[in-house]
Every structure is written in C-alpha cells, then in structure tokens.
Amino acid sequence: MNCPLCGQDRTNVLTDRLRNGEKLRVFHCPECDLGFLEERKDEAELKRYYRNEYRKAYKPDVRGQADAERLFDSAVGFQQDRVARIERYLRRDAAVLDVGCSSGAFLFHIKDKVKEAVGVEIDPEAAKFASERCGCPVYTDYLAETPLAKRSFDAVCAFQVMEHVGNPLEFLLQLKDYAKEDGLLYVEVPNLRDVLVSAFDLPNYRTFYFRSAHLFYFSERSLRILLDQAGLEGDFFYSQDYHLVNHLNWVLRDRPQPRAEDGMGEPAFPVRPGTDGRAEAALNGFLARVNREYKELLSELGMTSKIGFIARRKREANG
Known part of the structure; x- marks a missing residue:
C-alpha cells in the first residue's frame, strides 16, 4: 500500500480493527509518519455520509442522541484554547471563515x-442551528460550491476536519x-502521537481512537510535509482537551466516560456532600495543579x- 502523502511503498499496519467493531486496516508510513485508512470514500460518498449518517455513530454522549443543540452544548464551553491562540488576529475589521463549523461553538x-464570521457545514441540521444561534451565515455545501469569494478572509479555520477529507493536500x-494574501490558516487535527495510543497498552482505547470516519492520522512530521507541499509555513502547537482524571479512567479501566464533557475542563474530586469547604477547595486545587502539569508534560x-x-x-x- 503506497503512502498517499509521500508515495513510499514500505508501510506497516497500525490496527485492523476500528471503533464500533469495524474491520478495516489503518496503515502507517514510517517515512512521513502518516496514518491512513485502507478504504476511503469518494467525495460524493463523503458528502452523503456527513449529511445523513455521521452523527448517528459519533456523538458526545455514548448513551444519547447528538442533535445540533446537544453538540453545541457539549462543545461551547471548551473553546478557550482555540480562541486564545488566534485572538490577537481577531481585529474588528477582520473576516473569519470556519470550515466544518458543526453547530457553531467556535x-x-x-x-x-470580528466584522464578519462565516461558517461552512454540510450537516444541514447543525448548519441551521449554528446560523440561528450565532447570527452568522453558514453554508451547507463544500467550500468550493459556496458563493464565497476567494482571497476574502483574514483567517480560515478548520478544527477536527482535515482527518475526514479525501485529499488533505x-x-x-x-x-x-x-x-x-496575508491571511492565515488555523488547522487542528487529532494527534497520531496521542499518549493513550503511543505510550500505554490499552487495547480498547486503541480501537476507540481509530475509526472509519478518520481517513488520515497526522503527526507534526506529516503536517510539516503537507505544509511544504501546499506552499505554507507556520508554527505548530500541541493541545490537550481531556484531563488527567479522564486518562486515569482509561489507564485503570480501559473504557470511556459516558459523556465527552466528563473528561474535559477542570477535573474535580467527587467529594461527599457536607465536606468542609476548605478541604474540598484544597483537594481540588491540588488536582488542578497536577492536571496543568500533566498537560504541560504531554505538550x-x-x-x-x-x-x-x-x-x-x-x-x-507570495505575489
């Protein structure tokens, strides 16, 4: 199997079993450090899938449904790092495009x-909710099929999207x-070097991590190659959503928490009702400090x- 990024024909298999029990292989290229699914849908199949099927299989609450409002509620409180990273570029006269904006949390x-915030989201329910909740135009076609003008945005963002597309370049x-011409691209993807995959022996997390909706798995090395091929240059960042308690849950039990929100934000000990307030504050203060140190270490x-x-x-x- 040739690598779709660098063409190398010497690849190995990362896994042959995915989330939800699907039996597909994920290959890895040691030359450029890219992971890629062996069978990938074409563009027409991808559009149908993300309009009609994706959220039935992948949702923030493993026990419930994932309607647009639920998606928004699960994500809107966890955008601080994304906003902080780009805030200095968010001028009052700026135009920002969010590609794959889901229900509009960012x-x-x-x-x-900013002067103008625009979304693109091919899930029509999520796009409608995002437009109404944020008061922004949100288009429900692929970017090239929208009436948006090229070279018109100061920042173009794509969070957790590029791993889903048929051709990342x-x-x-x-x-x-x-x-x-002087605008920026702000892109975020899952990390192939996620510590729960690369450092711990967790069979259930491994199949939980690899999924058929993710056609590609990126590391800094593979992203640098992509940037170079695209005529881009920039700065990389590492970011950790899930906290230490979530990781301890995986390490000790090798299974997910019921809701995505349970593993995000600031962790807290489940203290008994009536516990002395000073003791509770001290315990959770300690946990918060350890959590910050843990995330810094992972970075x-x-x-x-x-x-x-x-x-x-x-x-x-340029030019």
Missing part, C-alpha cells in the same frame, strides 16, 4: 470580536485559496490529543 465565541490548498512530549498549526503563504511564494 463561531459563537468569535462572532462579536487539496483541502489545504482550497483553504489557502480563500485566505487573503513537551508531543503526546497531546490534538496537534495543529497557524500558517501563512511562504514568503517566497
């Missing part, structure tokens, strides 16, 4: 910081087309749950 936080080039090791970059056109490619 748009909700930036809409009042074409996707990056398309995002680049819609950024202004230093490059083993966070997410990796991404903020990039611009290469200087020599």
Whole structure:
C-alpha cells in the first residue's frame, strides 16, 4: 500500500480493527509518519455520509442522541484554547471563515470580536442551528460550491476536519485559496502521537481512537510535509482537551466516560456532600495543579490529543 502523502511503498499496519467493531486496516508510513485508512470514500460518498449518517455513530454522549443543540452544548464551553491562540488576529475589521463549523461553538465565541464570521457545514441540521444561534451565515455545501469569494478572509479555520477529507493536500490548498494574501490558516487535527495510543497498552482505547470516519492520522512530521507541499509555513502547537482524571479512567479501566464533557475542563474530586469547604477547595486545587502539569508534560512530549498549526503563504511564494 503506497503512502498517499509521500508515495513510499514500505508501510506497516497500525490496527485492523476500528471503533464500533469495524474491520478495516489503518496503515502507517514510517517515512512521513502518516496514518491512513485502507478504504476511503469518494467525495460524493463523503458528502452523503456527513449529511445523513455521521452523527448517528459519533456523538458526545455514548448513551444519547447528538442533535445540533446537544453538540453545541457539549462543545461551547471548551473553546478557550482555540480562541486564545488566534485572538490577537481577531481585529474588528477582520473576516473569519470556519470550515466544518458543526453547530457553531467556535463561531459563537468569535462572532462579536470580528466584522464578519462565516461558517461552512454540510450537516444541514447543525448548519441551521449554528446560523440561528450565532447570527452568522453558514453554508451547507463544500467550500468550493459556496458563493464565497476567494482571497476574502483574514483567517480560515478548520478544527477536527482535515482527518475526514479525501485529499488533505487539496483541502489545504482550497483553504489557502480563500485566505487573503496575508491571511492565515488555523488547522487542528487529532494527534497520531496521542499518549493513550503511543505510550500505554490499552487495547480498547486503541480501537476507540481509530475509526472509519478518520481517513488520515497526522503527526507534526506529516503536517510539516503537507505544509511544504501546499506552499505554507507556520508554527505548530500541541493541545490537550481531556484531563488527567479522564486518562486515569482509561489507564485503570480501559473504557470511556459516558459523556465527552466528563473528561474535559477542570477535573474535580467527587467529594461527599457536607465536606468542609476548605478541604474540598484544597483537594481540588491540588488536582488542578497536577492536571496543568500533566498537560504541560504531554505538550513537551508531543503526546497531546490534538496537534495543529497557524500558517501563512511562504514568503517566497507570495505575489
């Protein structure tokens, strides 16, 4: 199986079993450190899938449904890192495009910081909710099929989207087309070097991590190659959503918590009702400090749950 990024024909198999029991292989290229699914849908199949089927299989609450409002509620409180990373670019006269905006959690936080905030989301229910909740235009076609003008946005964002597309290089080039000459691309994807995959022996997490909806799995090395091929240059970041208690749950039990929110934000001990307030504050203060140190350590090791970059056109490619 040839690597779709670098063409290398010497690949190995990362897994032959995915989430929900699906039997598909994920290959790994040791040359560029890219993971990729052996069978990938074409563009028409992908559009049908994300409009009609995706949220039936992948949802923030394993016990319930994932309607647009539930998706928004599960994500809107956890956008601080994303906003902080780009906030200095969010001028009052700026235009920002969020590709794959889901139900609008990120748009909700930036809409009042910029002149124009626009979304693209092919799930019609999520797009409708995002537009109404955020007061922003949200288009329900692929980016190239919208009436949006190229080179019209100061920032083009895509969070947890590029792993779903059929051709990551074409996707990056398309995002680049819609950024202004000096505009930036802000992209975030799951990290192939996620510590629960790369450092711990957790068979259930491994199948939980690999899924048929993710066609590609990126590391910093593979992303740097992609940026170079797309004529982009920028700075990388590592980001950890899930906290220490969530990871301890996986390490000790090798199974997920019921809701995504349970593993995000600030962890807290389940103290008994009536516990002395000073003791509760001290215990949870200790847990918060350890959690911050843990996340910092994962960033230093490059083993966070997410990796991404903020990039611009290469200087020599300008003009």
